[in-house]
Amino acid sequence: MTQARVLVVEDEVKIAQLLREYLEKAGFAVDALARGDQAVEWVRRHNPDAVLLDLMLPGMEGTDVCRELRQFSQVPILMITARSEEIDRLLGLELGADDYICKPFSPREVVARVKAVLRRSQLKPAEGSALKIGPLHLGRETRRVCVADQPVDLTPTEFALLQVLMSRPERVFTRDELLMQVQGYDYAGYDRTIDSHVKNLRKKLGYHGIDDAIGSVYGVGYRFQLPEPPQPHP
Template identity: 45%
Template sequence: MSERKILIVDDDYNICELIELYLKKEGYIVMSTHNGLDAIEIFREETPDLVVLDIMLPKMDGWDVCRELKRISNVPIIMLTAKGDTFDKVLGLKLGADDYMVKPFEPRELVARVEAVLRRTNTPGLVTRQMILPHLLIDMDLYVVKINDHTFSLPPKEMELLYFLVKNQNRVFSREQLIENIWGFDFDGDNRTIDVHIKRLREKLEPLKNKYEIKTVWGVGYKFEVK
């Protein structure tokens, strides 16, 4: 019997109760909520091992919830929706969802998918967040960076930006994408903020310039390049 925790996020109370019944029968610890903002708060408090997430939610929709959860965690997410459009499925997967089910669905199939995703990811909710490369370590739990043998701290947003770029090394992101992933969907500042943080990070990474570079891709954005 499993003792792993599952968070269900759906504004339909009946669907939550049905999923909860089937998952509890398999030994899972189940929590549920019915809006996006509460989902993020519960996630931070309870650190579930997997999230079953509806798209159409009050206060914050499933896309934004998925984006925020993937920003702070590697938790696996199964998206639920009444829509069967290919666009919705592709968008969910691009945001980091691990699987996708269209309503109405068979509860036993959802349980099987939960089990399959957990086996595949084998990832607890808030896992240790480290990126380890030769001569470079970024530890988001301790909020420190180690370059060669020198360990130091960075301001929070610089840490998060560096971690995000290194985690997605060699992939190009626009300023808007970086702001969305680091500052969040409600950021109302100047997107040139990214340029200032990139400049500071380049200065910190100067000792490793022959190995790594935060490269400007003109007309597009930035990427962390491993040479």
């Protein structure tokens, strides 16, 4: 079985070594870079299975690296930083990161998060091979989403979120339910994570003309809204 390959982009040598040690013990192949401006081309050339990306890096900040990676790759990205303010978390997630880990962290937790995001990106299809609602088509086996045959590029987390919502149209999911079903673990009360992923998903679907598919239920969560049937002319 081929080892999953993880790229660690971290300029603090001790932290990079610690992450490498724990990830390799968990069975991953690990590469490490210390500069942000090296990461984009490296990912383009080597196509890793996941990226652990520090926010504050020499050469190019992690947010800019994340933004550039999302121009051509949907590789799972986990951002790591000492900046724990909510605005920093939301910025990273809205740029397309799949997860966010604050320093100081437990190396075992990082390994668990990497495993969780890889499970989401490699999930086997559940019952049925596809979901189709109106022009929106989600292929469970192909892991492709299309609107009227036009592909929509989603991160693994966005794909998992859309799959959960489309599987039960009109059913209201709380943020906690979505966190558990999409992320696979509890975020210790940080439920704004789901809000950021929903915002990104709405933006991408809206670009293809699907503007109102994901509805908000104030104080509760989200649901996938079936399109209104056309009204007969009087």
